[in-house]
Amino acid sequence: MRPLQLTFAIIKPHVVKQPLVLETIRDMILTSNFKVVKTRRHAFTLKEAELFYEEHRNKFFYNRLVTFMTSGPSDFYILARDDAIKEWRKLMGPTKVFKTQFEAPDSIRGQFGLSDTRNATHGSDSPESVRKEVGLFFPHFDIENWYQEEEPKFRANQ
């Protein structure tokens, strides 16, 4: 059995406001063989949104993005699966909504993305991002310990 990898995911505020869409995305997570390791609901503070999206500070969409992400609660997840980072980004689909219609209409963003800003979900793009983003929103979660102690148990129960 292949080793499990952790990734960090966010279901963005416009989805959390729509219970049926939220339920559908949760089902997509589970039927795509992700295990939910941790979850919490939390509204980004302005400071958190600015830190989380600091690499986009000079982009034209930055203010819109920060305003949107602080507009209501988001659902935060630590997910586990083999190749979780890549597989979650594949399930999400492309960042830009117009691309989803050509490349991945059945993806989460293909079905539920409303615009390039309100594109339904976030997923870390590398193990370093997972570490940084989990550290921001699950500060007590010990990633190294999870790989040493918990991953073998999760895998044994697969």
Ligand code: IDP
């Ligand atoms: P990702 O979320 O697919 O990793 P990034 O390029 O890291 O994509 O962008 C972070 C977030 O910034 C996106 O999820 C989206 O909400 C927003 N964003 C990216 N590009 C645009 C754009 O062209 N217009 C508006 N918002 C954008």
